[in-house]
Amino acid sequence: MSAAITGSSMVTCLGDLEATFLALLEGRSGVAPLRLGDPGKLGVTHGYEIQDGQPASQPRLAGDWLADCVTKALRAAGVDPARRRVAVIVGTGLRELRAVEQWHADGVPLRLAQLHFKEAVRAAVPEVTEVHTIANACAASGYALALGADILELGDADVVVAAGCDTMTESMLTVIGKVTAGTSDMVRPFDEDRPGVLLGEGAVAVVLERPEDVADGRPCLGVLRGVGLTCDAYHETAPDQAGIVAAMRQAHEYAGISADDIGLVVAHGTSTGLNDPTEGAALLDVFGPDGPPVTAIKGATGHTSGGSALMSVLVALSAMRAGTVPAVVGLRSPMPEADKLNLVHGAPLQVSPRHAQINAFGFGGVNAVTIVEASDG
DSSP: OOEEEEEEEEEETTEEHHHHHHHHHHTOOOOEEOOSSOHHHHTOOEEBOOOOOOOTTSOOOHHHHHHHHHHHHHHHHTOOTTTSOEEEEEEOSSTTHHHHHHHHHHOOOOOGGGGSHHHHHHHHOTTOSEEEEEOOGGGHHHHHHHHHHHHHHHTSOSEEEEEEEEOOOHHHHHHHHHHHTTOOSSOOTTBTTOOOOOBBOEEEEEEEEOGGGGTTSOOOOEEEEEEEEEEOOOOSSOOOHHHHHHHHHHHHHHHTOOGGGOOEEEOOOOOOTTHHHHHHHHHHHHHOTTOOEEEOOHHHHOBOGGGHHHHHHHHHHHHHHHTEEOOOTTOSSBOGGGTTSEEOOSSOEEOOOSEEEEEEEETTTEEEEEEEEOOOO
C-alpha cells in the first residue's frame, strides 16, 4: 500500500534535516574527536556525536531526541493527536543502553520506565494511542516504515509516526575499536581504503497517512510506495548478497515498479570490508552496469543505527525536491568492486528522479529496502 509522508523531523550531529542536507551538498562531515569514554580503552578516537552540552550527571537518553522529533513531525504534518488515532512505531538498535551503562558504571539515576520509549513519547504527545518499539539493528526504522504502512492498511490507526533513534554506547564503541584497531578517523563508503565504520547518533520521525486523507491541500513530502524485507539469519554480522537482492526485488514488486524506474539509490554504505563489496555486487545484480546514481550519507552522519534507514529516506526526498543529489562524503578513490556503479563522487549531481531506493541492512541479515516517490505538492 502507498502512504503519504506528510511531516518529518530529524536530528544528527550536523543538526536538523535542513542543516544535514546542506552539509551533504557541501561535502562536510560531522566527524570529530570522540568525547565519550576513554579512547585508549575503547580503541576508537573519532565519532559523530551530538554535542548538546548535557551534563554527565544526567542519563543520555535517545528518547529525548525521539520525543522532540515525533512532536515536530506531527506539528509539521498538521495532525492533531487529540482528534485522530495516532500510533508511533520506533525502530532502534540499542534502545537506551547508554543510560544503562551510565547507571551501572557511574551511578547516574535511571528509572526502569525510561528504558522504553513509550514514556518519552507519551510525555511529549500524551494523546497517542500506542507506542511500539522494534529492535532490528541497522534496518530498524525501515522495518518501522513497513509496519506503519501495514497498520494504516489494516485501519488500526488513522495516522502512523514511523521513527528511529539511537545514542552511542561504550560497549558498541569497544566492538568497533576491536574491528577497526582504532585506525578509523572517518566513514568512507565504497572507498578503496575504507577504514571501517564509526558510530553516529540521533533521531528521526516521519508521519504516514492514507493518500485520500491528505487531499485537503496539506503538503505531501513524498509517497512511501513499498518496503522489501528479508531476514536471512545467514551470519551474525556478515551480509548475504542473495538476501539483499531479494529485499530489493521485493521492494520493487510491492511498489509496482521495475528496477528501470529507480532514479536514485541511497546506499547503506558502512565503509566496512564486507558490506560495501556485497552491497555493490547486489546493486549490479539488480540494476546492471548502467544503473541509477548511487550515494550514501554515513560519511557525513556516521552510522546512526536504528535511525539510519529513515534518515536516508529523508535525504532521498530532499534530493528529489531539490533536484540535486549529494556526493558520497568521504569517498576519495572508489574501490574496484564499485567500478561499474554510478557513484555520485566529487560533486553533487543535478538530477530529478521520480523514484528512489533506500537500502538498510542489519546484523543477522535483517534487510529493509524502501521505495519512495517524489511528490508533486
